[in-house]
Amino acid sequence: MKPAAAAVAVVVVVVVVVVIVVVIVVVVVVEVVVVVVVKVVVLVLVVVVVVCMYVLVVKVVVLVLVVVVVVEIVVTAAAKAAVEVISTKLSRLVK
Known part of the structure; x- marks a missing residue:
């Protein structure tokens, strides 16, 4: 193998390794950001x-x-009306 071809092969391997590392780092960063x-x-x-x-x-x-509150008001009004009716009937009975 000629020295120039060996140097090109080394450069290609280094570039491929760097690209792989960059891709891995980008994937990890994206994963962390997504999480x-x-x-x-x-x-x-x-x-x-x-x-x-x-x-x-x-x-x-x-x-x-x-x-x-509404039930209390209705019950109170009904009780007052019942007391009024009962007291009216009792007063008629007493007379």
Whole structure:
């Protein structure tokens, strides 16, 4: 083998090795970036879900409180009406 051909072969091997190393580094960096991006997206989705659940829980609690207050008002009004009817009937019986 001539020295020039040997030098060209060495250069080709070095270039191929460098290209392989660069490709491996790029793949690893891209993989790390993708993993980080996926983790950030998952974290954001978890935060969104937790916030939505919190908002839903708050809405449900407020709805339950409103229902309780309405039921209390209706029951109180019904009790007052019943007391009024009973007292009217009792006063008629007493007379």
